[in-house]
Amino acid sequence: MSGTKNNYWIKSGIINILQNFSGTLINLAIFFVLVRLLTKNDYGVWGIFLQTVTILEIIRNGLIQSALIKFMSGSEKKEHSDIFSATLTISGSLTVLCILLNLIFAGYLSRLLKAPELEPMFHLYNIVFIFSGILTQFNCIEQANFKYTGVLFSGLARQSVLCLFLFVCLFFGIKTNLMTLVYVQILAVLVSIAISWAYVKNFISFSYRFSKNWISRIFHYGKYAFATSVSSILSGTIDQWMLAGIISPAASGSFNIAVRIGNLIDIPTNAVATIVFPQSSKRIETEGKEAIKYLYEKSVGTILAMVIPAIIFIYLFDGLIIKLLAGDKYADTVPILNITLLYCIFGPFGRQFGVIIDSIGKTRVTFIIVIVNTCVILTLNYFLIHRYGVIGAAYATLIANIFGFSISQVILWRELKVNALNAFVYAYRFYPEFINKYILKKADL
Template sequence: MIKSLKNSAMFSNSLYSITGQASFLVSNFLLFIVLLKEFPQEAVGVWALFITVISIVDSMRQGLIQNGLTRLLIQKADEEAQQAGSGLTINFSVIILSAILLYFGAGLLANLWEAPALIELFKQSWKPLVSLGTIQMMNILCFAKNKFKLYARLNLIYMVTFLTIMVTVWYTGNLSFNAILNGQLLAVIPSVTYMHVKHPIAIAMPKMAIIKELLGFGKYIAGTNLLSLLFNKADVLMIAYFLDPISLALFHFASRIIQYIELPLTALSQVIYPRLAASYHANGVSQLKKEYGRSILTLLALIIPGVMVIDIFNTSIINILSSEDYLSSSQLIIILSIGCLFKPWGRVFGLTLDAIGKPKVNFQMLAFSLLVNIAMNAWLIPQYGVTGAAIATTSSIIITILLGQIRIKKYVDISPLSEVFNSFKIKTLIATK
């Protein structure tokens, strides 16, 4: 009975997590379609480069607080208000510093990639940084307190507000990059208001001891997030350097399609990490092993159908979402989709290392992976163009994840293949009964 209730709770949390993540991604997905339909390919390439830099900066901010704050709220619930205040202090301090650096570095970055349009975009970088930082901070507090239903509601409110603003802007003929950035910023306000009125979370003055603890734990995760984003975006940055904005637009289209197929990885990671951390904290390695296998199996079951769909129907998907100008992305989608089948293993590997207090090891593995990725992109892009970038990225993913599954045995008694097989066997027996 207890096990049934736990499984039911996990299913509900997973469903709310996917709903919340899907809501946020749907708003971005529809924006993506608008960009493809209303802006020339060169402009789409410039936007892709801007969003890549924003994603890298934002991932560092998120890494400094997300897992560390979640961990503290689980282990020391009596200091919740001070922990929330300390997390908010770090969150917005990083946003302010990042916005200042991007504002004054706008010209340098624009010259590096020979894209003058980036100057004005980078000067407004504070808008997406505040928008992302605010909604994600609310999400962290929801996850740590198991308020997944609230998380879903907040993101649904954001989606509806943002889409309403975008439809209004498009209908009035005022669609521009500036209007998009303003829309992202304004869309956060109703979500913040709803949380403050309906589900207020206690916030107290920050404590220096908690800030130091969060930064001490989060520095490796921030570094890991940075390396992870650089790994995922190295191809974009190097295509921008070696090729042109149109090539970048083609690759951006393919990588965006892959991002939506990987939605379960992002959404369920927010459910999986607290479960891994709690199981290890309460029951040690024995329960952690079961969670490890179950988590990989769940992610594989959710991601394989999506990979099959985009591999079979990728040309139709391209025609529906954009135009014949993007048909060259078809081959890129197929190559990149191969890496999707390995990512569940890598994602659970990284979350497990964080859960057992070994974020430094995860950081080291990603540093190695990034070096492999950069070397392969530098070798293959000049020879094979955007196809070379796709091959380099997929190959790097496979190599790193296979090495990670071997290395994890050094830190915790887990055999990944055995744990996944055992979980599959248990689920099969339950299903046959």
């Protein structure tokens, strides 16, 4: 049994780190080409577009994604069809709602953000949105069965199509525009669905059954996770939206570059969160809160062991990294990057807090914390951007992260007796443990 557990963590961890690492590298390559193909203003508009459509995806997926993984991974196989039918019903309804919202508010939002190019881009994205809903369902089913290979390859394919197109444009000197990039996204999501289906079809024995009981259960579980996801993504995009509205899309683009480099540091955070959630959902039922306490402290410690050296490296070579990736026209991003790196330390604590609290059924707590944190970010951004300009957005996010970290640790102490300092102890022990246990002896996590 211990060998099975160990194999799950090693294999799942490797696959998810590969997924996040390769995905981030492809995004970095896309970014590298885009800043050379697009003007500073158009790059800022593209960044705002991606953030906005991500919010639409979260609105649709946030209500069912965690619920589908949690309930399917912890239930008998005979109930899987009812669970899948319920999530399909909810997801389909939300897809229609989001498309209507897109059609109604696209013009207003594009004017508010001083980016008229956004309106036709938003309208065309509705096609991508329909297909991405199918892809999300497939990915969740695979994760609920503790498999991740299809998620890895379908995700890579979706990013690689756009990346390949951009490199062809750069190499042959072909001019492109923002609308063309959205058309390429349509092709990319279709390729991704085909790959995902090949991996997930064996897990689906499906006949649609309308179950009010399961729809109700999933909705009531997912409603706080949904609101948390929306609030969380809003808190991560408010700064760039406000920069575009208060200053210009170009200012938002400069800030976006610092955020993208910081996202490299989130690779282990996202990978560990993906494999911890289904395991924590299972362990709370079988081993109790003590196991969840250990899972939180150890997973955060493991992430910190990888994150801290990366932060130090980027600090040491910040100017060179910006110049290599974005060129001299984005030299003003260096001081912004140095501030964004500071709040990367708090990311692992916050992300795993949401994973653990959701897995023990206290999604309402996560929801409240994220809502409060979003209000703090909104308020701080308004005042600090007006006072300090672009770098004010970085200060606002740093202060909000410190605030959110403090509140979440108090809650974790009350619920699970978690001690944040233990995470740093596990981080210190990570490398000798990894060599001695995982490589030589293959001990359990």
